[in-house]
Amino acid sequence: MNQTAHYRFSGPALLPMYGKALLASSKGGRHAAADMPELSADIEGVRTDTAELRRYREVCGFMTSSLCPVTWPHILAFPLHIRLMTDAAFPLPLMGLVHIGNRIEQQRAIRQGEILELRARIANAMDTERGLAFDILTEASSSGHVIWKEYSTLLYRQPTESSGKDGKKQPPEAPQMLSGQATVQAPGNIGYRYGRVSGDMNPIHLHALSAKAFGFPRNIAHGMWSKAHCLALMEKAEGPLEAVTVDTQFKKPFFIPGTGILTWERNSTETPFRLLNKDASAPHLEGSLSRD
Template sequence: MAAAPNSTVRRLSGPPGTLGLYAKAALPLIPGASMLPFVAGAGGKLPRTTLTLDGVRTDRDQLASYDRVCGFTLRDELPSTFVHVQAFPLHMALMTDGAFPFGAVGLVHLRNRITQFRPLRADETYDLRVHTMPVQPHAKGKTFTIVSEARVGDELVWQDASTMLRRGKGSKDAERPKPQGGPAPSELPFVALWKLGEDLGRRYGAVSGDRNPIHMHAYSAKLLGFPRAIAHGMWTKARCLAALESTLPDAYTVDVTFKRPILLPGKVAFAAEDGRFAVRNRKDDTKIHLEGTVTAA
């Protein structure tokens, strides 16, 4: 499998444990800790490292729990967002490496694009590769993208690009996002009202390994600047795909932009039409939490 150009390849013998990685991610919050060589956040360029994990197998119990939390039908094909969950520990391993220029705490997930070239079956074994793309200027700081790939043998079956924002001094020359064609997200027809419980972040965190404190409890979220815990962006994307599940082709690209956090507990409106969808404030359609598109690949 191809790695990032001119990168160093590190082959992992197993998936990294996310609990330990979150503890490591919190180290830059300690004054002066970012100067230590094993702590991320000292600045500089992104390391040109590709992490690889071969022979990934699906835990059927984890898959069933994930399907239930996100609203998918229980079946033998993996939701495309479930493969992101399998790649997530590699994301964390990259972002908590001592050579990484930004601390993981405080990064904002702006966008996620997944292409499923064909469905992955739960009984298939696949290989993962993860690397970062170069830092880009942004109006509110800097962004970088983590690219993940899944292959069965030599066949590329799945690809994911997660774009993260590091807040800071913005650039006037940063490229502005281009508006999508068609109706605005606020004009898409209403489909369903979703009631989200206070424990949603803990439930999703248990099956995904994403235990960022902003999702776990109101108290820990307040320590990081939020009035209450917020829903995971990737849960919200998965819930949208679950709502569209019966209409998805075997090969597709689903591209979403995360606009504003969803406070827990809460209620949000799901709207969709002709391959476009949005999650909106239930009382004000102009307040968009997520907007996205699904196109045949």
């Protein structure tokens, strides 16, 4: 079932697409990487200085600047992502997907007010022991040149027969603290505030009751809010992020309201960073930032 489809996207009509996702109860079952269709979507003439940019800076903690936050194109492209994952040919339920990683490669800083062309497609589907993983590969172009690229990795859980048969696993060692440190406060309404500005209104982020309906004890922070807020804190300490690569793996859920500890290696061109829980015993996310 390797179908190919391409869409010229005209606007962020997210609520109808979320309605489709909630009603797509027939999707699911077991799937393999070979089942993933070749879907893509694009949109031209995207302004980077939308009315939401100021609110996005406030919600994520970015400083006012003539340069866009390195994570901002993810927000601009999010309607394309939802369009792909609510397509009739897409075999997986949107609400059953887990965001496990995000890699951004920015060739140069994007100026506020710059006009972009955005293209997103399903890529790199892979069968793993945890389930079916795939990327949404997004490219932002200016004047015909790709200046920003993102790999958002999602997982559809479906363990294989060999999963969990390797004996007892050793408990992971407590993560080490690095030279830079900052406290991360995630207020109880951050899921709703980030959802409003990003368009990601997944119920697991919005309220404790809606999160419980999906198996969580209470609502959790968006992974991309956690990543953006960590980058905002590091940017304040280390200077602007212009030509950079930021690779992040999302680990344990960050329940809200909650407190975390960001730790990173200061004054380094290759900067590891971690967002840890409040007693620094386990990571919510781990990543690396390299200045190109």
